[in-house]
Amino acid sequence: MSHTDLTIYRTTSPAVLQRWHDTENAIEAWGKQVEAALAELGMGDRTIYYDQVSGRITGISTEADDIPDGWRMDRRTYHLVPRLTSKAGKAIGAKLDSLRRPDPRDLPGMPKHAFAGLSFLTCGLAFMGGALYAQWSKPIPEHNVDLATWERVKLSEYYAVLEAHEAAKLLPDGVR
Structure with missing residues (x-):
């Protein structure tokens, strides 16, 4: 450039x-909502990844081979994503979809x-x-x-x- x-x-x-x-305030509130959701899902201080355009959470950082119930490893990104073929994964997916980052x-x-x-x-x-x-x-x-x-x-x-x-x-x- x-x-x-x-x-x-x-x-x-x-x-x-x-x-x-x-929007600055909304992003700060969103961050707190994400922290609470990660704690609720047993994911603690992991890093989240989100789509810059849609604000949708696209994955969570993984630690070694630790893949909890309801999650799967995305083969392309190596991030944890909900296993949408399971009941637990569908609930996780719905929770994450409700947390769109304000743009x-x-x-x-x-x-x-x-x-x-x-x-x-x-x-x-x-x-x-x-x-x-x-x-x-x-x-x-x-x-x-x-x-x-x-x-x-x-x-x-x-x-x-x-x-x-x-x-x-x-x-x-x-x-x-």
Whole structure:
């Protein structure tokens, strides 16, 4: 990826920023729900894997040859997945399916994904300096963006904000 291909949009829309913060809180709550579900399923502190697009949990890390009742090892990923041919596995599958990770990219006026030529792109997001930035690895069709809510930002301006944000993180707490 060439840095000149980067395409950045920014918004300070109260509705978009509220959605962003609500999603942050929802993801934190989701994490606690997943921890509780793993404890309930006897899976403790294992790592979960989820699909970035759907938010669906796709597997759980395995430890050696430990495959509990109701689970099976996925031969492609080597993650534990519910054994849906068993009663216990069906219950586990239903439990995991109810735990979809909220998607922070679900924002007004900005697509989560876009086609740019033959490329299927997913935007990256960063909250810096009181604004939310959407980053694309190459220009996307601008008709997909609500330009009344989002504005395109010059790379020099974006990098200045990014630099200031990074520098602020290096300062001791309470110093700004």
